[in-house]
Structures are given as C-alpha cells and as structure tokens.
Amino acid sequence: MAEETDFERRMGGGRHSDDDSEVFKSKNLKAERRRREKLSSRLLELRALVPKITNMTKPTIITDAISYIHELKSRVQELSDQIFAMEATINEHEQQLERSEVDVSQEMKNWGIEPEVKVSKIDNNKLWIKILFQKTRGGITRIIEAMTVLGFVPADMSVTTSKGAVLLTSHIEVMDDGMQGTERIKELLLEIITTCG
Template identity: 45%
Template sequence: MDGLCLSEIGGCEDGRIGRGQLEDGGDDTQYKSKNLEAERRRRLKLSQRLLTLRSLVPKITNMNLATILDDAATYIMELQNNVTALSDQLLETEALCEDGPKALVDEIDAAQDMEANGIKPDVQVTSIDENKLWIKIIIPKRRNRFTKLLQTLSICGLELTDTSVTTFKGTMLISSCIRGPPGEMLKASQTKDLLQEIFKGI
C-alpha cells in the first residue's frame, strides 16, 4: 500500500520519490511565492497611486479604477480649458494696457526703472512638497511676458496655481505655486535653472 501511494503522488514506477522531484517542487513553490509577493507589491503601488490621484481630483463619483481615471481625465480637460480662457483674458488685458503711451515707455525703460529704484531681477524657488514648489520672481516688465511664461511652462508639463502678478515702475513680481506632473518629483534648484532659462528667451 505504501508503495502504491508513493507511486501515485510521485509518479515513479517503483513507488519512490526522486530527489530531483523534491527539489523541483521546492523551486516551484519558491517561484510562486516570489510571484505572489511581486503581485502584492504591484497592487499596493497601484492602490497608493490611485489614492494620490483621488486626492488631486476634487470630484470622484466612484472608487473603481475606470471611474477614477475617467473623472481625472475630465478634470484635466477642465483645467486646460480654464488655462486657455485665462490666457485669452490676459492677452486682452495686456493688449488694452499696451495701447497707452505710458505702458510703452514703461516697457522700453523697464530695466532702467528697476535699477533706479534699487530693484534687481531675482528668481527664488522653495520646496513645499515633492510635487509642489513656491516661486517668487522679480523681472523687468515686457510685452506678453507672463503669457509666454504660462505657455512655456505648460509645454514643460508644469502648472502655476495661486498666482499673484504685480507690476510697478517697469518691474513685474510673480508669486505662485508651481506643480509638476503627478508622480514626478520637482527639485527647487533644477526648477530655478529652468525658469532662468525661460526668461532669457522671453
């Protein structure tokens, strides 16, 4: 009877289980265990990222994966429409301001005015969290400069929020939060270098 049982389990004609079969069984169990652990880690990461996405999107109608992604896509499209609308309003406002002769003089003499008032161009970037920075920028006022900044940042995948823009005697002061793409870490030093390069071109 013992021989029969062993034969059925091990598949050996003489009823003995070979050493190689035992080792193979152990490897298979270990392989399955690694796969299960990898799958658990993958599901945990996915769950964490979905929670992060849920926290960024104000309106989530359901907690299943398809709904979260659909609501996030809708929210992103709304933001893009808002950016377009605000950019159009800004262009109209700047166009109205540029019609006045004083605005044109301020633009030409912006750097001289800043220097005369003891104001120096400056870019400050402070980290708030991994995906959000606080920026403070002092630059000479130029035609459409802020609009070009928004457009360039959008191309780079960056977004300004809680923005304040003040102009005085040829100087433009921009205070804002800058947010990167979800899941991407923003570094203050790299963002500062990027902003300085952008201002050279606009």
C-alpha cells in the first residue's frame, strides 16, 4: 500500500476502502431516486391542474402549463376590463338618475307645486287622504311602508304623476282603537313625505 501524500491528506483524499465507496454511492443513488420521485409527483400534480396536455413528456407538460398560465392571465385581464366597463356604465347610469331626480325636483318648483297632505274623516276609523310629493325612485313604496308601520292600512289607492310630482289618493283604515285626530295624522303624513320624498 503506497503512502498517502501530504496533499491527499489535506484534501481529505487518500484511499478509501471499497465499503466506504459503496456506502457513498448508495446514499447518492437514494437521494437521486427521492429527487426524481418528488419531481415526477410534482409533474403529475401539474398535469392534473392543466386541462390540455398534448404529451406526457416532462418538457411538454411544462410547456403546456406555461401556455395555460398565459391563457389564464389573458382571461383575467379580459374579465377585469369587463368589470371596469360595467362599473363605468353603472356609475354613468347612477349619475343620470341623480341628475333626473334633481331635474324632477326643479320641475316641481318651476310649476309652483308644493308638497301637500289633506286628511278627511269618513267614519270612526276610516279616513280619505290626498298626498302630493316629489317624485323619487322608490318614493311611493317607502311612503306606503311608513304608513303601514304607523298602523294606517291604505285601500282603493290611486297614483298619478305629472310635472315631477306624485299625487296619491286613498282611503285608509287606522288600526289602533283610539284614532288620533285628523290634524295629528296630517302631521305624521307630512313628516313621512318629507323624509321619504
């Protein structure tokens, strides 16, 4: 057996036994096998996520995945553009509605129409009402809901709109036993059209 040189000792070289060499090769082979198995499992996962794989080779799977990612990015951009366009349209529509409501309010004033409530008693718990108020989106619905909350049940209702105003006439039945005076009911209805109109 030849003597180890100084250089071989410093470099950790020198002669190794065949057993050491086999252990070293065995560890490398196991590590390489694990790396390849991990890579194969990752490629299978990628293959499962990409709907269009043209071939099962590693380069093809990766190329098809890249193409699919580009398609997805393009689709995301298209959808973002559509959302942006829809938001712009909605904002424009809302601005037009706001302008039209301002125009309606101004139209009502131009014609000298003022909000008004008239209440007449028909019998013990029935009244006839006439309400004139500014036309707004959902205004009639809000007024009927508010009247219902106060215990007024409208019947035989008539609604007319003209010159930015709404004329609502109806007879109402007051649900509570002790019906309030017509002036108090008139005040409540005026308050309703002020807050809802």
